[in-house]
Amino acid sequence: MSAGNDSGVLGEKVAIVTGAGSGIGRATALEMARNGASVCVADISEEKAKETVDLIRKEVRGCEVEPFKVDVSSEDEVQMLISFAAVRFGRIDILFNNAGIYEWFSIEDISTETWDRILNTNLGGAFYCTKNSIPHLIKTRGVIVNTSSALGLQGSTESVAYCASKSAIIGLTRASAMDLAKYGIRVNCIAPGSVETSMVERDFAHFGDAEKARKAYNELYPMGRIAKPEEIAKLVVFLASDAASFITGATHVIDGGISAQWAEGLAPKINVR
Ligand SMILES: NC(=O)c1ccc[n+]([C@@H]2O[C@H](COP(=O)([O-])OP(=O)(O)OC[C@H]3O[C@@H](n4cnc5c(N)ncnc54)[C@H](O)[C@@H]3O)[C@@H](O)[C@H]2O)c1
Numbered sequence: 001m002s003a004g005n006d007s008g009v010l011g012e013k014v015a016i017v018t019g020a021g022s023g024i025g026r027a028t029a030l031e032m033a034r035n036g037a038s039v040c041v042a043d044i045s046e047e048k049a050k051e052t053v054d055l056i057r058k059e060v061r062g063c064e065v066e067p068f069k070v071d072v073s074s075e076d077e078v079q080m081l082i083s084f085a086a087v088r089f090g091r092i093d094i095l096f097n098n099a100g101i102y103e104w105f106s107i108e109d110i111s112t113e114t115w116d117r118i119l120n121t122n123l124g125g126a127f128y129c130t131k132n133s134i135p136h137l138i139k140t141r142g143v144i145v146n147t148s149s150a151l152g153l154q155g156s157t158e159s160v161a162y163c164a165s166k167s168a169i170i171g172l173t174r175a176s177a178m179d180l181a182k183y184g185i186r187v188n189c190i191a192p193g194s195v196e197t198s199m200v201e202r203d204f205a206h207f208g209d210a211e212k213a214r215k216a217y218n219e220l221y222p223m224g225r226i227a228k229p230e231e232i233a234k235l236v237v238f239l240a241s242d243a244a245s246f247i248t249g250a251t252h253v254i255d256g257g258i259s260a261q262w263a264e265g266l267a268p269k270i271n272v273r
């Protein structure tokens with residue numbers, strides 16, 4: 001089978017997107033396809049992966065896209081994913097390590113089982129996918145983009161395993177960028193603030209009154225709102241494209257300015273005039 005189409009900044013490239021059944025992964029798979037890539041839509045939910053594929057086929061005529069059910073925390077399953085993509089599309093140019101889970105636990109409350117599950121998914125998944133795709137990426141001088149988070153750069157209550165995994169993604173990105181630069185392979189990560197996806201919907205619900213929580217989240221951001229998944233997708237497509245040919249080992253913050261402000265906008269809160 002031939003790969004991709006020749007139009008767009010990712011023309012003729014083949015991408016694997018993990019966690020592509022929803023949110024950031026789905027929006028990115030679609031944006032990659034719009035930009036000419038063939039896409040392997042990988043997710044632990046076969047149903048959601050198929051929904052993404054249907055969405056892409058409806059919008060991007062002639063795009064080569066396939067769903068694949070994978071639990072990225074299992075190296076055996078990841079090996080099957082990489083083999084499937086390489087055989088089905090003939091090459092692998094882009095790996096977007098995006099699958100991730102979030103659970104609310106403090107360092108006092110988290111169990112070892114939960115810690116292992118979150119670390120194995122968020123960090124282990126990126127490690128297994130990266131390691132097993134290297135022989136393919138060497139051939140194409142490919143690109144890896146990892147999904148870290150604002151919580152990879154800053155702490156937050158009841159988020160210990162998530163914060164640890166997302167900080168480690170930054171380390172994985174930097175170190176693998178150093179190891180793989182000699183092959184012309186670039187490795188970057190993105191650090192989004194809050195994004196309108198099912199993950200954040202669950203956060204809203206966690207606070208009891210989901211509507212009030214949604215409003216509070218939006219107001220926390222200097223731009224008055226959280227991100228849309230499509231906005232994150234455009235950054236990933238740029239990093240995966242040849243336009244980013246000298247960018248590697250870097251963490252790309254995309255957070256509507258929230259990390260640029262001092263103490264989460266403390267000044268308005270202590271304005272007693
Ligand atoms: N939404 C945010 O505010 C936000 C902010 C920063 C970073 N992130 C990160 O972005 C990534 C995508 O999150 P999202 O917000 O789109 O969430 P989401 O829940 O909408 O999508 C995550 C997808 O990953 C899949 N998935 C979960 N475990 C998996 C596994 N073991 N193997 C394969 N697929 C698996 C889910 O089925 C789902 O389709 C995650 O890594 C998340 O940590 C999200």
